[in-house]
Amino acid sequence: MxxxxxxxxxxxxxxxxxxxxxxxxxxxxxxxxxxxxxxxEIVVPDTLVTEQPSKVFSVNVVNRANSDVLEGATVSFLVDGEAATNLTDVNNEDLSMVTVDETGNFTFLSKEGASGEVTALVSAEGYISKSFVVDLSAELDEGEIDIPLEFGLVSVETTGVKVETKKATVESGTTAEAVTATAEEGTAGSSVTVPANTVFQNADGEAITGTEVTMNVVAADSSNEETGAIIPDGLNSESTTQVLKPLGVTSITMSDETGAKIKNFSSPISVTVDLPANSAVEPNQELAISSHDEVTGTWTQETITATVGEANEDGTFPATFSTDHLTFFSLNKNVPVCDKGITVKVVDGTLPATGLAVAMTSPDGSISTYLRSDTKLVISPASTARFGISQDAVAKVRVYDRAGNDWYVQTNQSICGNVEVDLDGPDTTIIEKNITLNGVCAADATKTANLSGSIVTYAKNGKAASLAQALGNSTFKLSGLEVGGNYKVRATIRGAKVDGGGQSKTFEFEDVQDDGNALTGTVELECNEVPVTGTN
Structure with missing residues (x-):
């Protein structure tokens, strides 16, 4: 118990x-x-921008000859030789350098209060680098929000242009023997000679550390109208009543195997440029020289001059000068300025709804613009001096669409004053279509987003792009489509990232037809997961 x-x-x-x-x-x-x-719960980012910007610059980087996009090209924006600080991308992130994607297009904004000009240095493998001047104060066409820009580069395979590469061995940055590199083809000719015992130096005057130097020489036939397309913008930025007319140009660059750029020399080197037979020069004549620095994008008037020699067998004239630095050189003479400006007028034919690009190219330089009405003042009378337009300027005038189709081409056309064009478009059926972007959260497709503030561009595959017109309700109009064409549409979302990162989504549409059907594209966004408040 x-x-x-x-x-x-x-x-x-x-x-x-x-x-x-x-x-x-x-x-x-x-x-x-x-x-x-x-x-x-999943919620759409409250930073999503649903309104269009008031002004956007839309840039196409293309092969100037055919409007093929140049994927991988680099664009650096400079102001007074320094990286620009007055630009942003369309999401207000500072922008001073861009590597172009497969669309060949990018967009940017100028910061509030920004004005004046920026210089765009553009480079692509297999093409001659060039700088372009962008006017941030450019005015919009009525009813539009974009300033269309085209950075067209000239291929090294272009007729009238010759590029030659030569290598030289150095020790302690010094060449033991004289080295000459020459580029010549037809009547295009340019050469550089570096004397023995010359020290190759960087921009700071220091001897390079590499043991092998690569020398690149560009020669251009200055009687060929395409030559002007390689001349960097801004040559005549300081001109008034007279302008500089280039008679001969050359670009000479050097670097060692470490990638260091060679800019200076311990003693002068010799450069010779062939001038066209019709240059109206005489032996022993002195020509002014302007130089353009491909790093800073600025032009400088040299204190040295080039001396014209006796005519070559082909009738061209060699002009020789000595220099202690490398750059793009232009040998010039002064001519009277055009005082009428430049106005493009459509006198026959119909301008398409999307407008057309216009390129004017001469041995003196090049001008690009975009035509959205039958009459456009391209350069005002007060600005022709800074653009280097002489009173007897003639050029090849080409009017073309974003797909590279020619609507008008005329060589040796006078461009001082009115430039009259008659349009004859390609034999294709042109239509327009709308595209609606369906914005949803990647983590919850029932959560939708208003993408009306997106920047939407579209292009026939491999060609230059156009900016779509925003219609509201996440819908955009694509004008000027060719029936049967394949198109790439890119939507850049403002204020939110797409699923997987980045702010752009690309869609491809094949064999576009005039069937009355709108296009659609779903954009999955990275949305926020937030606590639910007010629960028991």
């Missing part, structure tokens, strides 16, 4: 401990409730 009582007592104590372990907080005075998860 005693044993049974003890057993019951032990059972009672054990049960007590067991119950205490389940419900006590170890102080035997507070009950611990099971943890309840906080409810969350």
């Amino acid at each position: 005693l044993a049974n009582k003890k057993s019951l007592l032990a059972v009672s104590i054990a049960a007590s401990f067991a119950l205490t372990g389940c419900f006590s907080d170890n102080d035997n005075n507070v009950v611990v409730e099971p943890e309840t998860p906080t409810p969350t």
